[in-house]
Amino acid sequence: MTAGGPETARFRELLTRVLGFQLDAGRTPALHDLLVERATATRSGGIDTYLMRLSQTGPSDPEVRALADGLTVTETYFLRGADQLRAFSEVALPDRMGAQRPARALRILSAGCASGEEAYSLAIAARAVVTDPSWKVSIVGIDVNPSALAKASLGRYSTWSLRETPADVRERYFRPDGREFVLDPEVRAAVSLSFRNLIEDDPSFWRPDSFDIVFCRNVVMYFTPDVMRSVIARISGALCPGGFLFLGHAETLRGTSQDFHLRHTHETFYYQRRESSDATPPSLPPTSSPQPRAEAPCATAALDDISWVSAIGRASTRIAQLARTSQDLPPRTPDAPTRPALDLQPAVELLRRERFAEAMDLLGALPTTSEDDPEAQLLRAVLLTNGSRLREAEQVCAQILSADELNAGAHYLMALCREHAGDRGAAAEHDQMAAYLDPGFAMPHLHLGLLARRRGDLDQAGLELGRALDLLAREDASRILLFGGGFSRDALLTLCRSELRACGGGSW
Ligand SMILES: C[S@@+](CC[C@H](N)C(=O)[O-])C[C@H]1O[C@@H](n2cnc3c(N)ncnc32)[C@H](O)[C@@H]1O
DSSP: OOTTSHHHHHHHHHHHHHHOBOOOGGGHHHHHHHHHHHHHHTTOSSHHHHHHHHTTOOTTSHHHHHHHHHHOOOOOOTTOSHHHHHHIIIIIHHHHHHHTTTTTEEEEEEETOTTTHHHHHHHHHHHHHOOOTTOEEEEEEEESOHHHHHHHHHTEEOTTTTTTOOHHHHHHHEEEETTEEEEOHHHHHTEEEEEOOTTSOOTTTSOTTOEEEEEEOSSGGGBOHHHHHHHHHHHHHHEEEEEEEEEOTTOOOTTTOSSEEEEEETTEEEEEEOOTTSOOOOOOOOOSSOOOOSSOSSHHHHHHTTSHHHHHOGGGHHHHHHHOOTTSOOOOOOOOOSSOOOOOHHHHHHHHTTOHHHHHHHHHTSOGGGGGOHHHHHHHHHHHHHTTOHHHHHHHHHHHHHHOTTOHHHHHHHHHHHHHTTOHHHHHHHHHHHHHHOTTOOHHHHHHHHHHHHTTOHHHHHHHHHHHHHHHHHOOHHHHHHHSTTOOHHHHHHHHHHHHHHTTOTTO
16 A cells, blocks of 8 residues: 555545545655554554444544644644634623523633633633623633644643743643642633534534534645535534624635625624514525635645635636636636626626626626626626726625625725725725635735825835735636736836835835
8 A cells, every 4th residue: 555545535535525634645654654554553454444344433433533633733832812702702702692681601612621620711701701700701702623622622732832821821720740730620621622623413402593603724724625615604503693603714605695794893703693673685506616725725725726716816716717728727627606607708708808888788788687797797897897997896786795705806895995985994894804705815905005095104005015916926817807906017117116115115
């Protein structure tokens, strides 16, 4: 058996089935070694027998726990993501206390709690907010890695785990013991820990209205898009309407779920479950395309991210394919269409040739169903923006965003419209949302840089323009066509460099 042989490939498939992971080709030698190790440790009598047995195991099987021990990334620390913890304390907790006043109980889940630092940080933060003893705050920490959970239940931590913990919090909640720190027993008692594999659907645990707030940070980035979709659906089903979901900063729900509103406070993003009275937009069709990631954890994800889905966003996939020139990357297989595709190609061609009015006429001649078609609507908004019809463009963007709040392209165009209307605050807000939702999208950073320079914030301008310069070099040709305002990549790079020089960034 060789590392790149069919056994390792089968092992990778089975790991995706039992743990949900997307494991890239770069990990093949490590997977091969783990396969040999587990086949030997389980005395399976051979690789084939081990693989056959693994194919019959469920997500909670002891062998899956052993594999999780060898494969999961458990890096974490106390008070990680201080901005999100402030949003938790100052927005989510007060909001949920308002909603749960009759019951006087809050339930919080740390999904993928690793060695417990996140769950205990939530307990520490909640103690400062929920001071009335008649309230009960229960925190549940779940994880698939048994060693991490064992460490969590000990409640003993090194200085490394406390590297972001201010001295006063350390003194109040930890007792030094040799080279370690022992967590306050009352904080420990507020958290219950258990083994749970997020890919397993256990209706007794994932009951509707079970949690007010869920933290699931730096977990779903390791999953395949389909697994991420089903895990988020499970979490969404168990959250109370109006409940909050916090993901890691490199994880977004774009293209994954329509169950949530995007919230942006305390310089961070998080989600709030739609109330049942909210109209939930139609759910997204299944897709084999990857969720875009800021820091893709593996090489396969990075390769797949060349797809047009991550380039422009789900709602504009088809436009992106149409906008592709012959020199661009080879076409990817389109997702299964959910409705008869409108022919947008002629309008895209006219956009390429900057014949905006004619392109609009073509769009106007499409069947009336095009008004519900997100791709046609986004193209319409692009054309209206390029044709300086920004009020109309804004209306179209508002329609797109009311159906899909997580459409990065529509947020970016909305930013241009708001700036034109003199509302620079809202413009920056939409740019930030676009940049968060699609971490590879250069234009919102360029626009944020220009806005910052105009208000005299040269440090911020330098940061955003530097980011834009970096992303523009790799930006997809189709996205430059759609969102570059008629400029070529080179022209946009030149603009970025000269703006950076004007901000004092001499080396550009
Ligand atoms: C990088 S840690 C994140 C810890 C913490 N949430 C944070 O952000 O600091 C990821 C954790 O997710 C857990 N995890 C990965 N896949 C899981 C699954 N299928 N079910 C439950 N936990 C999982 C890992 O075992 C690991 O402890």
